[in-house]
Amino acid sequence: MQKYDAFTGNLAIATAMKQINPDVCAAYPITPSTEIMMIFADFVANGDVDTELVTAESEHSAMSACIGAALAGGRVMTATSSAGLALMWEMLYVASGMRAPIVLANVNRALSAPINIHCDHSDAMGARDAGWIQIFSENAQEAYDNIIQAVRISEHEDVRLPVAVCMDGFIISHSYEKMIYLDDNEVKDFVGEYKKTYSLLDIDKPITMGAFALQNYYMEFKRQQREAMENARRVILEVGKEFGAKFGRAYGYFEEYMLEDAEFVFVVMSSAAGTVKHVVNNLRSKGLKAGVLKPRIFRPFPYKELAEALKSAKVVCVLDRADTFGGEGGPLFIETKSALYNLPEKKEVIGRVFGLGQRELLPDHINQVFADMERIASGKETERFKYITVRE
Amino acid sequence: MSELKNWKEIPIGGLIDTPGSSEEYKTGSWRSFRPVWHADRCIQCYTCWTFCPDNSIIIKEGKVVGINYEYCKGCGICAHECPKKANAIVMEPERK
Numbered sequence: 001m002q003k004y005d006a007f008t009g010n011l012a013i014a015t016a017m018k019q020i021n022p023d024v025c026a027a028y029p030i031t032p033s034t035e036i037m038m039i040f041a042d043f044v045a046n047g048d049v050d051t052e053l054v055t056a057e058s059e060h061s062a063m064s065a066c067i068g069a070a071l072a073g074g075r076v077m078t079a080t081s082s083a084g085l086a087l088m089w090e091m092l093y094v095a096s097g098m099r100a101p102i103v104l105a106n107v108n109r110a111l112s113a114p115i116n117i118h119c120d121h122s123d124a125m126g127a128r129d130a131g132w133i134q135i136f137s138e139n140a141q142e143a144y145d146n147i148i149q150a151v152r153i154s155e156h157e158d159v160r161l162p163v164a165v166c167m168d169g170f171i172i173s174h175s176y177e178k179m180i181y182l183d184d185n186e187v188k189d190f191v192g193e194y195k196k197t198y199s200l201l202d203i204d205k206p207i208t209m210g211a212f213a214l215q216n217y218y219m220e221f222k223r224q225q226r227e228a229m230e231n232a233r234r235v236i237l238e239v240g241k242e243f244g245a246k247f248g249r250a251y252g253y254f255e256e257y258m259l260e261d262a263e264f265v266f267v268v269m270s271s272a273a274g275t276v277k278h279v280v281n282n283l284r285s286k287g288l289k290a291g292v293l294k295p296r297i298f299r300p301f302p303y304k305e306l307a308e309a310l311k312s313a314k315v316v317c318v319l320d321r322a323d324t325f326g327g328e329g330g331p332l333f334i335e336t337k338s339a340l341y342n343l344p345e346k347k348e349v350i351g352r353v354f355g356l357g358q359r360e361l362l363p364d365h366i367n368q369v370f371a372d373m374e375r376i377a378s379g380k381e382t383e384r385f386k387y388i389t390v391r392e
Numbered sequence: 393m394s395e396l397k398n399w400k401e402i403p404i405g406g407l408i409d410t411p412g413s414s415e416e417y418k419t420g421s422w423r424s425f426r427p428v429w430h431a432d433r434c435i436q437c438y439t440c441w442t443f444c445p446d447n448s449i450i451i452k453e454g455k456v457v458g459i460n461y462e463y464c465k466g467c468g469i470c471a472h473e474c475p476k477k478a479n480a481i482v483m484e485p486e487r488k
Contacts (some may be wrong), residue, residue, distance in 0.1 A: 099405030160404060198407060208408035220399035221406050227405070 009172035011106045012140040013079065013165075014039035016147040018049055019187035022103075022230075023074035023152035023194070026054035026065035031117045032367040033107035037079055050269040063091035063102075070100035071209050075151070078102065081169060082109035085101040085123045088090040089130070096131030098209060101154040102162040105147065108270070108321075110357045118358030119169040121269070121322040124298075125331045126140075131225050132301040133232055135355040136269045138255075141179045142296075143167040144248055146266045148182075149316040151191045152239045158231040160329060162301040166273040166298075170358065172250070182247060190246065229300045238295055244369030253302035256259040256309055258284060262291025264373045265310055269295050269335050272354070272361050276319070279366040289371065295332065303339035310340060315348040321355045329353075329385045348376050351385040359389045402407040419446065423466030425483045427460050440470035440481060 007015065014036045017025070027037045037053075044053045052069075056062035059080055065325060070076045080088060085106055095102055104125055110116040135150060137143035139356075143165060150163040167173060184392065198207050200279075215223055237252060244250020256279050266276045273294040283290040293309055295302070310316055318337075320330020327334055329351030339349045352369055355361045365388050375382045403409050432448055441449040441456060448456050448464035459470075460482075471481040 097405065098407075197408070198403075205409075206411045208411075208413075209406070211406055211408050213406050216396055217402075219404075220397070220402060221404075223399040224402075225406050227399070 002180045003183075004178055004180045006033075006176045007144070007181070008174055008176055009137075009140040009167050010035040010107070011039060011176065012144040012181075013147055013167070014043070014181055015078055015181060016144045016187070019045045019074070019182065019184050020077070020148065020191050021049045022064070022077045022150055024054065024069035025078055026056050026062045026069065026076075027057050027078045027390060028059045028082070028084060029080050030059070031083070032173045033079040033081040033105060033111055035173070036105055036107070038101075038321070047104045059087040060091055061106050063088040063095065066102050067091060067098060070095070070102050071098060071199075072201050072384075073196035073336070075194040075255060076102045077104070079105035079107065082111055082123045084115075084221045086111060089127065092127055092130040092132060092162075094210075097221065099160040099225075099228070100162060101160055103147065103150045103154055103166045104162065104164045105143075106164045106166045107169045108166050116357040117169075119207045119271075119321070120356045120358065121166070121320070121331075122356075124164065124166050125322040125324075127164065128299065128331060130230070132271050132299060133159075133161055133229070133236075134297070134320045135163065135165050136298055137165065137167045138270055138273050138294065138295055139172055139239050140167075140177050141249075143172065144179060144181065144376045145243065146249065146296075148187055148190060149239045149243055149251065153232060153235050155194060156182050156231075156235045156239075157195075157197070159228050159231060159235050161225070161228050162327065163209070166270065171271045180249075186247070190243070190301050207309045220233070226247045231301050233302070251297070253297045253305050254309070255292075255296065257292035259291040259293060260310065261289055263289040263312070263314040263377070264370060265291050265293055265313040266319060266366070266369070267293045267295065267316060267332065269298070269332060270321070272319060272321065274315045275361055275363060276366055279363045279370070280365070283370060285390065288370075298332070298335075301335050301339070301378055303335070303342070305340050306336065310347065311343060313347060315350070316340065316371055317350050317352060317373055319355045319369075320351060323353050323356070333385070349384075350376065350382070352388045354387075354389045361389055365389055418462045419465050420462045423461075423464060424486050425466045425468060426461065426486050427459055427464065427466065427468065427470050427481045428484050430480050430482070431449070431457075433478050435475065435478045435480070437475060437478070439473050439475065443469050443473045445469065
């Protein structure tokens with residue numbers, strides 16, 4: 001029987017972590033992810049988990065401790081946001097380069113300056129090329145389900161890469177919603193026993209990690225990382241399918257919402273997809289063929305499948321909650337447009353940056369974007385890229 | 393070094409699973425200055441052997457007998473630490 005309760009996004013992630021019962025968590029507090037480790041620290045203090053909780057003096061140190069613990073052969077998790085992820089930046093590349101399977105909850109928050117504690121995706125996008133798998137969640141339920149699946153994906157023998165599970169700060173992290181949760185044993189069985197490949201603590205089989213690799217070997221290790229990321233494509237689907245078979249909520253690379261015959265498609269990630277789906281319902285009730293494609297996996301980017309799913313679209317609008325400052329559009333726009341280039345027929349693709357620093361995205365903003373898409377479909381001149389939800 | 397392997401033939405993540413394999417990596421070519429040891433001035437105090445970070449001071453039958461140029465990177469610590477009254481190790485340019 002399915003059990004549900006009221007959860008915030010942070011409580012959902014902390015609960016998943018309790019049920020996973022990792023060997024080590026090393027963390028440093030930063031809004032809005034702080035609460036995850038606060039709740040988890042209670043679980044540690046109350047003896048609900050066996051986890052060694054390391055309170056580090058910075059996020060750089062927290063990620064360093066996570067890497068050390070993972071290489072020692074432990075199952076490792078942490079959480080951070082914004083400047084915290086930015087301070088981890090150097091160590092993010094070390095984690096993926098050393099193939100440390102770490103699961104990180106990235107509660108998305110804007111980067112300074114100006115300082116802002118609220119949601120956008122600029123933190124995650126800054127770590128886009130760090131060699132981490134990135135999974136985006138629309139709500140608490142998806143964040144909970146994604147954290148549990150991330151453990152399996154990260155530790156898979158063909159992958160062995162760190163995974164960041166992203167969730168919108170405040171909008172999801174601090175809002176209560178109804179969420180179905182699993183029994184402790186169901187989670188325990190799903191994630192299984194951690195099978196370590198090598199361990200720094202195995203004195204019968206001594207190894208060196210973190211050695212120098214110069215012109216003659218560095219590139220071979222990067223080629224291995226590329227392969228692991230390609231392997232992750234298959235593993236992500238396998239794990240998502242198995243999760244669905246066991247618990248009734250299957251996951252793929254992206255969610256398709258009224259996409260089958262859609263001519264006007266919004267591509268949007270995370271919590272904003274809920275608002276866009278609401279607008280699409282209204283448009284559909286007026287007989288307008290609108291739909292939503294909500295990417296869940298941003299790294300590895302599912303470019304083949306995404307292009308296939310957008311084959312029948314006339315106009316595609318990509319909504320980005322981050323900018324690249326100087327690129328043709330936001331990061332999701334660039335990925336989407338690149339993927340669509342593989343189709344034989346040229347698509348109309350426009351980009352809109354919205355909601356930076358958690359500027360509110362309202363249904364009417366989406367209606368205006370839809371009007372722009374219709375103008376483009378009828379051959380009228382319209383800006384291909386612009387900021388919305390901003391005072392011009 | 394041994395023959396270079398491709399990316400499928402090596403352990404992932406830069407891991408080295410053979411202990412002591414750094415012996416295969418000859419670092420002597422990094423040197424721009426070489427320490428020259430003078431047997432007649434050496435007082436056999438082992439200070440150079442204690443400080444050398446690359447185990448490049450050769451000891452035979454309890455005596456310092458020379459420097460292993462296959463691994464010595466020419467850091468000069470041995471020459472710096474050699475007692476001034478002995479001055480048995482002198483740094484000289486690798487190419488004059």
